[in-house]
Amino acid sequence: MVLLSSPSTFVAKFQHHHRSLLHNSFLPAPSYSLSRPRFSITKTIPSPFGLQLRTAAALSPIHCSSNMVKAIRIYEHGGPEALKWEDVEIGEPKEGEIKVKNKAIGLNFIDVYFRKGFYKAPTMPFTPGMEAVGAVTAVGPGLTGIVVGDLVAYAGNPMGAYAEEQILPAERVVPVPHSIDPVVAASILLKGMTAEFLVRRCFKVEPGHTVLVHAAAGGVGSLLCQWASALGATVIGTVSTKEKAAQAKDDGCHHALLYEEDFVSRVNEITSGKGVEVVYDSVGKDTFEGSLACLKVRGYLVSFGQSSGAPDPLPLSALAAKSLFLTRPSMMQYTATRDELLRSASEVFTNAGVGVLRVRVNHTYPLSQAAQAHSDLENRRTSGSVVLIPDGC
Ligand SMILES: NC(=O)c1ccc[n+]([C@@H]2O[C@H](COP(=O)([O-])OP(=O)(O)OC[C@H]3O[C@@H](n4cnc5c(N)ncnc54)[C@H](OP(=O)(O)O)[C@@H]3O)[C@@H](O)[C@H]2O)c1
Numbered sequence: 547m548v549l550l551s552s553p554s555t556f557v558a559k560f561q562h563h564h565r566s567l568l569h570n571s572f573l574p575a576p577s578y579s580l581s582r583p584r585f586s587i588t589k590t591i592p593s594p595f596g597l598q599l600r601t602a603a604a605l606s607p608i609h610c611s612s613n614m615v616k617a618i619r620i621y622e623h624g625g626p627e628a629l630k631w632e633d634v635e636i637g638e639p640k641e642g643e644i645k646v647k648n649k650a651i652g653l654n655f656i657d658v659y660f661r662k663g664f665y666k667a668p669t670m671p672f673t674p675g676m677e678a679v680g681a682v683t684a685v686g687p688g689l690t691g692i693v694v695g696d697l698v699a700y701a702g703n704p705m706g707a708y709a710e711e712q713i714l715p716a717e718r719v720v721p722v723p724h725s726i727d728p729v730v731a732a733s734i735l736l737k738g739m740t741a742e743f744l745v746r747r748c749f750k751v752e753p754g755h756t757v758l759v760h761a762a763a764g765g766v767g768s769l770l771c772q773w774a775s776a777l778g779a780t781v782i783g784t785v786s787t788k789e790k791a792a793q794a795k796d797d798g799c800h801h802a803l804l805y806e807e808d809f810v811s812r813v814n815e816i817t818s819g820k821g822v823e824v825v826y827d828s829v830g831k832d833t834f835e836g837s838l839a840c841l842k843v844r845g846y847l848v849s850f851g852q853s854s855g856a857p858d859p860l861p862l863s864a865l866a867a868k869s870l871f872l873t874r875p876s877m878m879q880y881t882a883t884r885d886e887l888l889r890s891a892s893e894v895f896t897n898a899g900v901g902v903l904r905v906r907v908n909h910t911y912p913l914s915q916a917a918q919a920h921s922d923l924e925n926r927r928t929s930g931s932v933v934l935i936p937d938g939c
Contacts, residue, residue, distance in 0.1 A: 617709035618916050621671045623663030626917035639686035639713050647711045650732035652677030653932040658924050675707025677736040679728040697722045701736035702878050710936045720891040733907045733931035738894030741769040743880035749846045753778025755823040760833050763790035763929040771797040784809050813840040831855035846871045906930030912937045
């Protein structure tokens, strides 16, 4: 039997994380209920293990669950045209799994890396996508703590979110607070958990720090600027256009620089030659060298992405002149355990719920138009978060 947790402990654990995190957090206590209100018990069925499992099926809207669903598939690495809109068979959940009918799917730059083959998918063909929010439509045998009708979100592995419905390991989903709209949740979970681990755990941002954030108006960048600013740091951001600069300023960026300005000289001026404590660099090739130059002595270069391409190799000796720290973190390793996942997700939803994080869902596309969304993202035509909505939702 796979026991995720009892319904009450599943919810209690989530609430506990909210409470315990507040101790060290800059946030006021959340003012909303952290779990989706459970349906009143509509039907109890005896489980094979002597437990009473609850089902909300009688009250919930009927979820038409079929084994054939529409999904995006990739057969060959390439441009956005590699994304094919097809019928696929998804099967039924096995032990430890649930089936989820997606309401909103987060688009992330990592989806572009997999489409191009920069990262290798475990199978070919494959369905991309690593973030979605949806309603549970079926629960695998023996699993308790999640019922049909629950609204859940996931971010990270397994890949396959670009689908109307998908099978997920129950231990990788988190409940979505009642107060958060599914589209908002899908726009913020992966990017928000990334911002969380970057400013709270990878390098701990504190009042008085000066931080440099590249792609400050992007999905992660927007949240990163807001979070670092709320923690009391002076935030310097880089962006490509005046419109993006205005958005970054609105997100708490004290100095929004255009790339054409030579960001190294500008950071030097702003910090009176001292440099910044940390650079959060997701752009990679085009900015990496400049990022190193912007750091103060014993500063941290957090290289967490490569939207412009992989940075050139760096000799270890390049770090010696200023005793620098260099790390290449991934959200997957910072949300690897169930405890880390729940803590990180709860910080994100709490911050969004109380308005500390302004959620920018600047673009939505029908799921079938994912190719257009990819094209816009990789050609720098987007800002904030991009969400794909399953056709017909
Ligand atoms: N390590 C992790 O765990 C983790 C998790 C999530 C995301 N990430 C990384 O964080 C970055 C941001 O992800 P996101 O999904 O929020 O995307 P995003 O920031 O919304 O989009 C990428 C942005 O990068 C900037 N950029 C600079 N040079 C570029 C180029 N040559 N081509 C395309 N874009 C370029 C663009 O902003 P401007 O127009 O302002 O230059 C563009 O809007 C990505 O590198 C992603 O891989 C890493």
